[in-house]
Amino acid sequence: MSDKIINFDHVTFSYPDTESPAVKDLSFSIEKGSWTALIGHNGSGKSTVSKLINGLLAPDDLEKSTITVDGVKLAADTVWDIREKVGIVFQNPDNQFVGATVSDDVAFGLENRAVPREEMVKIVAQAVADVGMADYAGAEPSSLSGGQKQRVAIAGILAVKPKVMILDESTSMLDPEGKQQILDLVRRVKEENDLTVISITHDLDEAALADQVLVMDDGVLIDQGIPREIFAKVDLMEKIGLDIPFVYRLKQLLSGKGIQIPETVTSEEELVKSLCQLNLKM
Amino acid sequence: MSKIIIGRYLPGSTFVYRVDPRAKLLTTFYFIIMIFLATNWQGYLAITIFGLAAVVATGLKAKVFWDGVKPMIWLILFTALMQTFFMAGGTTYWHWWIFTLSSEGIINGIYVFLRFSLIILVSTVMTVTTKPLEIADAMEWILKPLKLFKVNVGMISLVISIALRFVPTLFDQTVKIMNAQRSRGADFNDGGLIKRAKSVVPMLVPLFIDSLEVALDLSTAMESRGYKGSEGRTRYRILTWSKVDLVPLFYCIILTILMVTTRML
Numbered sequence: 001m002s003d004k005i006i007n008f009d010h011v012t013f014s015y016p017d018t019e020s021p022a023v024k025d026l027s028f029s030i031e032k033g034s035w036t037a038l039i040g041h042n043g044s045g046k047s048t049v050s051k052l053i054n055g056l057l058a059p060d061d062l063e064k065s066t067i068t069v070d071g072v073k074l075a076a077d078t079v080w081d082i083r084e085k086v087g088i089v090f091q092n093p094d095n096q097f098v099g100a101t102v103s104d105d106v107a108f109g110l111e112n113r114a115v116p117r118e119e120m121v122k123i124v125a126q127a128v129a130d131v132g133m134a135d136y137a138g139a140e141p142s143s144l145s146g147g148q149k150q151r152v153a154i155a156g157i158l159a160v161k162p163k164v165m166i167l168d169e170s171t172s173m174l175d176p177e178g179k180q181q182i183l184d185l186v187r188r189v190k191e192e193n194d195l196t197v198i199s200i201t202h203d204l205d206e207a208a209l210a211d212q213v214l215v216m217d218d219g220v221l222i223d224q225g226i227p228r229e230i231f232a233k234v235d236l237m238e239k240i241g242l243d244i245p246f247v248y249r250l251k252q253l254l255s256g257k258g259i260q261i262p263e264t265v266t267s268e269e270e271l272v273k274s275l276c277q278l279n280l281k282m
Numbered sequence: 283m284s285k286i287i288i289g290r291y292l293p294g295s296t297f298v299y300r301v302d303p304r305a306k307l308l309t310t311f312y313f314i315i316m317i318f319l320a321t322n323w324q325g326y327l328a329i330t331i332f333g334l335a336a337v338v339a340t341g342l343k344a345k346v347f348w349d350g351v352k353p354m355i356w357l358i359l360f361t362a363l364m365q366t367f368f369m370a371g372g373t374t375y376w377h378w379w380i381f382t383l384s385s386e387g388i389i390n391g392i393y394v395f396l397r398f399s400l401i402i403l404v405s406t407v408m409t410v411t412t413k414p415l416e417i418a419d420a421m422e423w424i425l426k427p428l429k430l431f432k433v434n435v436g437m438i439s440l441v442i443s444i445a446l447r448f449v450p451t452l453f454d455q456t457v458k459i460m461n462a463q464r465s466r467g468a469d470f471n472d473g474g475l476i477k478r479a480k481s482v483v484p485m486l487v488p489l490f491i492d493s494l495e496v497a498l499d500l501s502t503a504m505e506s507r508g509y510k511g512s513e514g515r516t517r518y519r520i521l522t523w524s525k526v527d528l529v530p531l532f533y534c535i536i537l538t539i540l541m542v543t544t545r546m547l
Contacts, residue, residue, distance in 0.1 A: 051502075054506055056502060056506055083506060083508050084508070086506075087506075087507075090499065090503055092499055094451050095495075095496050095499035095500050096499065096500065096503035097447070098444065098447075098500065098503065098504055099443075099447070100415045100443050100446065100447050103518070104518060104519055107518030107519075108507055108518075109507040109508055110516070110518070111515045111516050111517065111518055112507060112508035112509050112510065112515055113508055114514050114515060114516045115516055116516060117516055117518065117520065120516065120518050121518075124518065140447075140450075141447065141451075142450035142451065142454075156507065160507075160508070
């Protein structure tokens with residue numbers, strides 16, 4: 001139990017005035033320090049899960065559903081303790097920028113926690129520098145790109161030192177370059193701060209970075225495993241309407257032509273290498 | 283378009299920019315009160331010199347201040363002319379029907395003109411050298427005593443600062459919606475007043491829906507970052523008095539002495 005940071009046990013949640021629950025009897029656990037991708041198409045309930053983790057939404061029946069974050073069971077009186085442990089980077093870079101400038105925004109979470117100002121100044125400067133935005137500390141959000149705003153959102157989370165960082169479609173509104181930079185940054189700060197990362201996404205290239213993939217469809221967890229295993233289930237991916245990463249698609253098409261590529265090949269470079277070796281053997 | 287400047291702040295580096303926004307706001311109010319203490323030409327001379335000194339101290343071009351006065355110039359001239367032609371006293375130079383041109387009238391017209399122009403000039407000094415956010419902070423400080431009457435000043439200031447922060451965002455959104463409507467044949471520039479007003483409706487509806495969405499997203503983000511209401515929060519951005527703030531203080535003291543002495547002449 002100790003190495004599991006998040007635990008869902010038979011969690012059911014319905015939005016008001018809807019007939020079927022958005023999340024049905026969901027049970028899973030996430031290991032401390034891991035990177036988990038939660039995938040599924042729009043409306044599969046994956047974003048609802050992120051809001052359940054930090055108590056922005058509460059399960060229908062707290063008696064039957066149990067959510068535990070870092071040993072704390074979610075209940076009305078523990079919700080603020082849990083929010084201390086979980087930071088979420090949301091989808092829209094603009095709609096989560098609260099402060100008037102970069103520094104002000106990073107300080108927002110600290111202000112809420114009543115951190116004394118002298119400490120706050122140090123923490124903010126450090127967090128802004130950590131995400132490579134030191135040159136923009138005084139900048140106003142309207143002068144920043146989407147990717148830069150997401151960096152600031154990450155800095156705001158690092159400043160309050162949570163245990164878990166959730167990326168809720170955080171890269172879906174960014175251009176490919178901005179997306180790559182954010183993912184690189186997340187990978188770096190995850191190691192430096194010993195974070196557990198949960199990325200909620202329908203972009204399987206992003207999911208490929210994870211240690212573990214959870215597949216959701218219609219509020220139910222339909223599969224889980226390491227990315228390589230999950231992406232190999234091409235029919236499943238197509239059934240729930242997700243685009244398989246290029247390497248896996250190519251491997252599948254090649255096997256249709258009778259060319260087998262080893263299971264261990266997961267990146268474009270490895271695929272090129274493997275194809276070249278194949279060429280040598282012919 | 284996204285780099286829209288709210289208010290009329292112009293970047294600069296003279297000491298006026300370094301004066302604490304609270305000092306600037308208070309001095310501006312105080313100056314306006316002092317204007318009404320002037321009753322004779324010595325008083326008006328003194329206050330005009332002080333007003334122009336503030337303008338010169340900003341180090342900005344005269345055009346900036348002219349732009350401030352320009353929209354009001356007809357109103358100022360109209361009021362000044364009313365004073366000139368309707369007020370009798372002293373030597374009468376000309377009289378026709380209800381109009382009188384007298385020495386008192388001319389002097390009063392000039393006084394009214396100066397009063398109006400000075401009020402606009404000093405407010406312009408304040409608005410062009412102070413960022414809207416600083417003005418909001420200064421207002422919060424001035425409103426602080428209202429806490430005694432259970433007014434939630436912290437929340438008001440958060441509301442103002444978020445509103446200021448989202449002006450450019452909503453402006454961008456407006457431009458986007460306008461372009462989307464234009465590309466489908468909407469015309470915002472032609473036709474009479476009613477037609478133009480009507481063409482704004484299909485723009486306002488999506489903008490309104492959009493801003494509700496922004497508000498919902500923002501409240502979710504704020505809550506997940508631990509916002510529990512404005513009680514028990516600390517402040518990152520604070521205003522600190524510095525030596526520069528002695529300048530407006532002495533400015534006010536000397537101005538008061540001058541205005542009081544000229545009244546006694």
